[in-house]
Amino acid sequence: MPRTAERTPLSRERVLQTALQLADRDGLDRLTMRALADELGVEAMSIYYHLPNKPAILDGLxxxxxxxxxxxxxxxxxxxxxxxxxxxxxxxxxxxxxxxxxxxxxxxxxxxxxxxxxxxxxxxxxxxxxxxxxxxxxxxxxxxxxxxxxxxxxxxxxxxxxxxxxxxxxxxxxxxxxxxxxxxxxxxxxxxxxxxxxxxxxxxxxxxxxxxxxxxxxxxxxxxxxx
Amino acid sequence: MPRTAERTPLSRERVLQTALQLADRDGLDRLTMRALADELGVEAMSIYYHLPNKPAILDGLxxxxxxxxxxxxxxxxxxxxxxxxxxxxxxxxxxxxxxxxxxxxxxxxxxxxxxxxxxxxxxxxxxxxxxxxxxxxxxxxxxxxxxxxxxxxxxxxxxxxxxxxxxxxxxxxxxxxxxxxxxxxxxxxxxxxxxxxxxxxxxxxxxxxxxxxxxxxxxxxxxxxxx
DNA sequence: CGAAGCTCCCTTACGTCGTAAGTCTTACGT
DNA sequence: ACGTAAGACTTACGACGTAAGGGAGCTTCG
The missing domain is CATH 1.10.357.10 (Tetracycline Repressor, domain 2)
Structure with a gap:
């Protein structure tokens, strides 16, 4: 049984798109690194491979x-x-x-x-x-x-x-x-x-x-x- | 030797005044409960006796x-x-x-x-x-x-x-x-x-x-x- | 005079945040 | 087969707001 959930790989674009959806749905203060990671099916720190920090995400938004x-x-x-x-x-x-x-x-x-x-x-x-x-x-x-x-x-x-x-x-x-x-x-x-x-x-x-x-x-x- | 430092007692007014000075001097994001308490010569939680929470401080400002x-x-x-x-x-x-x-x-x-x-x-x-x-x-x-x-x-x-x-x-x-x-x-x-x-x-x-x-x-x- | 109570401040601790540092897994080039 | 590196994960730290409770000192009243 493969535990690979067939996840779309992470990428700057996918992070930003998901962040935008999350901000629209739950509001800006609910947009937290961990919540965003959850939404992406990933751990929080994984995001940092594709974007340097949170301000970079906000600028991207x-x-x-x-x-x-x-x-x-x-x-x-x-x-x-x-x-x-x-x-x-x-x-x-x-x-x-x-x-x-x-x-x-x-x-x-x-x-x-x-x-x-x-x-x-x-x-x-x-x-x-x-x-x-x-x-x-x-x-x-x-x-x-x-x-x-x-x-x-x-x-x-x-x-x-x-x-x-x-x-x-x-x-x-x-x-x-x-x-x-x-x-x-x-x-x-x-x-x-x-x-x-x-x-x-x-x-x-x-x-x-x-x-x-x-x-x-x-x-x-x-x-x-x-x- | 009395360790009483002759501090002015805390009060809603004094907290708000000090908070305003601190915000002017260091910026709003430096206005934290602990920093404010320091400025007042007091522990952070002591503020809560005079003001219910941080939003109340901001409203006061x-x-x-x-x-x-x-x-x-x-x-x-x-x-x-x-x-x-x-x-x-x-x-x-x-x-x-x-x-x-x-x-x-x-x-x-x-x-x-x-x-x-x-x-x-x-x-x-x-x-x-x-x-x-x-x-x-x-x-x-x-x-x-x-x-x-x-x-x-x-x-x-x-x-x-x-x-x-x-x-x-x-x-x-x-x-x-x-x-x-x-x-x-x-x-x-x-x-x-x-x-x-x-x-x-x-x-x-x-x-x-x-x-x-x-x-x-x-x-x-x-x-x-x-x- | 002593006990009870109130006022005002402190100690400790919890959960959440962003993120530094290091580790493990997988896929691939040789 | 094996080193290598991309791409994820684990752990941990310090800062934040604040819940819960402790305790010193003064006032009040029997």
């Missing part, structure tokens, strides 16, 4: 996410011509990125924590610069714009963690005393849209609102630049 | 930061009347918050990770809603504006971690091949301002640019609302 983004947009290169609609093109590219991140909610936190941006991350940013350049923005304006869009460039998903169910305050009267303006706003907005008892903030809507605010602002500065 | 913000702005209540200059008032309040966070660069990451916002955090948000309300924005617009300003509300400092020295690419020709648009922008911006060899992005400038983009956008929507 980020790079995989960017690869998904590239697939979603059909490559990071800016379209051949988008002078007339640069902001629409950029908008949809950013929303593509957001869609990918919604599938991997742990990714934004990871990107914040890891220092150096990998090759694909640089390619992604480069594509965005290309789009803005094609729209006629000056390099200076693009530079500021990159910073302004900031986390939105990566379609961040901070709201996904905690927000929705948290809003209905435990003791409304005490809450109103503590935060009168917030309470008034809450009452008003809920009144306008009474069916949404909880989850009264639609993340997608809010995200697009903020994004459009920035894109509109950039477009206006472009026009101002052009006299 | 965040609350301390918001207390500093309150001191910086002179309380979170909106000024009595700011109809004509709501966005200037909001702007300076947010820049005040940013100034505090620059003293505690670990704080933003902590706020992102901790779920429920403490009393002072709610008070801070409430003050901002009050300012916008005083400026004549509708509750609906305020609601969206809150989300849009998002991290800027807390004056985030993500750039402080990694950015500045990272930019000069190791191999310029390879970088240009990988990211042509980025490289062009880099060359252009550096050319315009040749004295800033590294650190060519001024964080404060970039932050204010993005903030103004959002504030201008909100003001324009307010005007549109008012016919």
């Amino acid at each position: 980020i790079e995989q996410v960017f690869a998904e983004m590239a697939a979603e947009t059909g490559g990071f290169a800016p379209p051949a011509t988008n002078a007339s609609n640069w902001s629409a093109v950029l908008r949809s590219r950013i929303l593509d990125a957001r869609r990918v991140l919604l599938r991997h909610p742990w990714a934004p936190a990871l990107m914040n924590v890891r220092g150096t941006p990998g090759t694909l991350a640089i390619g992604y940013a480069d594509g965005i610069v290309g789009i803005m350049r094609g729209g006629g923005l000056s390099h200076d304006l693009i530079h500021h714009g990159l910073h302004a869009i900031g986390s939105r460039m990566y379609g961040y998903v901070q709201e996904l963690n905690d927000d929705n169910a948290a809003e209905p305050p435990a003791d409304p009267v005490q809450f109103a005393a503590l935060a009168p303006h917030l309470a008034a706003m809450l009452a008003d907005v809920v009144h306008d849209d009474p069916d949404s008892t909880l989850g009264w903030c639609d993340d997608q809507t809010e995200f697009e609102f903020g994004l459009d605010l920035l894109l509109d602002g950039l477009e206006r500065r472009r026009l101002a630049e052009a006299h | 965040i609350e301390q930061v918001f207390a500093e913000m309150a001191a910086e702005t002179g309380g979170f209540a909106p000024p009595a009347t700011n109809a004509s200059n709501w966005s200037a008032v909001l702007r300076s309040r947010i820049l005040d918050a940013r100034r505090v966070l620059l003293r505690h660069p670990w704080a933003p990451a902590l706020m992102n990770v901790r779920g429920t916002p403490g009393t002072l955090a709610i008070g801070y948000a409430d003050g901002i809603v009050g300012i916008m309300r005083g400026g004549g924005l509708s509750h609906d617009l305020i609601h969206h504006g809150l989300h849009a300003i998002g991290s800027r509300m807390y004056g985030y400092v993500q750039e402080l971690n990694d950015d500045n020295a990272a930019e000069p690419p190791a191999d310029p020709v390879q970088f240009a091949a990988l990211a042509p648009h980025l490289a062009a922008m880099l060359a252009d911006v550096v050319h315009d301002d040749p004295d800033s060899t590294l650190g060519w992005c001024d964080d404060q400038t970039e932050f204010e640019f993005g903030l103004d983009l959002l504030l201008d956008g909100l003001e324009r929507r307010r005007l549109a609302e008012a016919h």
